[in-house]
Amino acid sequence: MSAVMSIGTMTVVGMLAFGAVAAGGAAVTAQRMSAAADAAALAGADTAAGFASGEPCDAAAHVAAAHGATVADCGVVGTTVSVRVYAVFAGFDVSAAARAGVPATSSGGAQSGWSKPSDGEITSGFGPREAQCDDSGCASTVHQGVDFSAGCGAPIYAIRSGVVVSAAQSGGYGNQVRIDHGDGLVSGYAHIVDDGMLVAVGDTVITGQLIALEGDTGQSFGCHVHVSLERGGAFIDPMTVLG
Known part of the structure; x- marks a missing residue:
């Protein structure tokens, strides 16, 4: 009986430990998806503004993939690009969404013909x-x-x-x-x-x-x-x- 109880206790502890690890991993994945959605939406907005050739949602998909994510939905309405991305963790879809406004094609304070390299x-x-x-x-x-x-x-x-x-x-x-x-x-x-x-x-x-x-x-x-x-x-x- 004691052996069975010991195995049972170990099993419960193991399940709890797995649950904690899974929860932590899901949280990290959610953070990564949030960053991927933000970057993908910005890439789509930049493309819509003409800063890059191609289609906004294709650019969003490329950037999302670089973050280990897949674009589930993407659309351009007026001057806003909306993107939803996801990744699979432990058999579940973890997703995030973001929107970005299409920027004006100005140099942002730089000399004519030049542009800032970063928003940071x-x-x-x-x-x-x-x-x-x-x-x-x-x-x-x-x-x-x-x-x-x-x-x-x-x-x-x-x-x-x-x-x-x-x-x-x-x-x-x-x-x-x-x-x-x-x-x-x-x-x-x-x-x-x-x-x-x-x-x-x-x-x-x-x-x-x-x-x-x-x-x-x-x-x-x-x-x-x-x-x-x-x-x-x-x-x-x-x-x-x-x-």
Whole structure:
């Protein structure tokens, strides 16, 4: 009898433990779906505004997939894109919905022909800075770009029209996209999330086009995008043109 009771107790404890793990996993999945819905809706809105070619709901589906989600419903009504995404966890559908307004095609304070690369705040400016270190090493104390942070999976936009010259893993920069704008100007977008590069070498992009999703790859201390700008091979402060 005691053996049976012991097995029964272990079974109940095991079931409770599984339930706790499942509940925790479902909560994490729900958070991921919420982020996926937000990013997908923004991507659809940017495409509807003409910042990227294609159909808004196709763009939303692409971004949702990069977050491990599937678009269940998507629609554009007036100036609003609505998206619902889902993923399956432990046999159940976990879903989230979001809406985003179609943005006006303005440069947001940047010089004519230029656009901000992120909706996030600047977290580190161009030039000298204090050393940032972790177990894998230290970042340079001479910052050859500007960091923006809007959150993991947030959209990254081309700051100017041009041609994609690289889209690959690049050492400490992690996953990076580089765009040649002509006149000796090349912009870079680093630390992109895995599977978050939405353009390929040879693609022509337009100002403000969605090109990637924010991540934490390479020598990074949290999700952000490191934006660099080169003129004739020398790094310059991107804010001289971004305002």
